[in-house]
Amino acid sequence: MTQIEAAIENIEQDEPCAYQYRLYPDWIKEEQRDYEWKPCSKESYQDYIKAPVVNNWIYETRALYAIPQPAPPETEWLPIETAPKDRAVLVHPAIWNDKTASIAKWESDRYSKNPRPYWRRDDDMGKVTISRENPPSHWLPLPAAPFKDKP
Numbered sequence: 001m002t003q004i005e006a007a008i009e010n011i012e013q014d015e016p017c018a019y020q021y022r023l024y025p026d027w028i029k030e031e032q033r034d035y036e037w038k039p040c041s042k043e044s045y046q047d048y049i050k051a052p053v054v055n056n057w058i059y060e061t062r063a064l065y066a067i068p069q070p071a072p073p074e075t076e077w078l079p080i081e082t083a084p085k086d087r088a089v090l091v092h093p094a095i096w097n098d099k100t101a102s103i104a105k106w107e108s109d110r111y112s113k114n115p116r117p118y119w120r121r122d123d124d125m126g127k128v129t130i131s132r133e134n135p136p137s138h139w140l141p142l143p144a145a146p147f148k149d150k151p
Contacts, residue, residue, distance in 0.1 A: 016063035019045035026056045037062070077138035080119070091119055091136035104136060 001009075020037040021044065040048070040061075048059035083089050085106035092101045107120040116132070124130040 011065045011067060014065060016042075017066045018064040019061065020064065021045065021048050021059055021061045024058055024060070026053060026058050033060070075140070077140060080136050080139050083119075083139040088122075088142060090140040090142055091121065092138045092140075093134045093136045101140075102136075103142065104131070104139075107131075 019040050019042055021040045022033075022035040022037050024033050024035045045061050045063065048061045052059050052061075077092060080091065083091075083106075085108075088103050088105045090101050091104040103122045104119040106117065108117050109115040118128075118132045119136050120128070121131045121136075
């Protein structure tokens with residue numbers, strides 16, 4: 001049994017989340033059975049299984065199962081002291097209102113005569129003082145970039 005088959009078998013042990021049927025005449029060849037699936041109740045689904053053919057019409061059914069989704073990413077603001085310093089993050093300075101955040105990256109300022117590390121914000125309009133005078137208090141990881149299919 002493959003991993004996919006095992007996963008499907010595991011999912012099918014749960015209760016289906018929806019049921020569907022499609023109806024077509026029994027004289028239609030199998031390769032021509034492209035009739036639209038329609039929703040039905042659990043009771044109708046069970047009836048169609050008991051009597052799949054009525055007056056030369058075939059009731060084909062299927063149960064639909066929900067696939068468990070991964071847990072959502074962390075959405076609680078974390079203390080800035082725990083932020084990684086090797087990549088950009090979403091930051092929120094304590095002095096800002098609740099609806100404002102900015103993308104920032106740690107700037108070590110290592111080439112300066114007197115280094116003063118700080119979080120360099122993307123929206124500081126090129127003015128280091130804006131980033132230094134309003135340091136962030138909390139951070140969140142940035143979401144992954146959207147996936148694009150290669151042509």
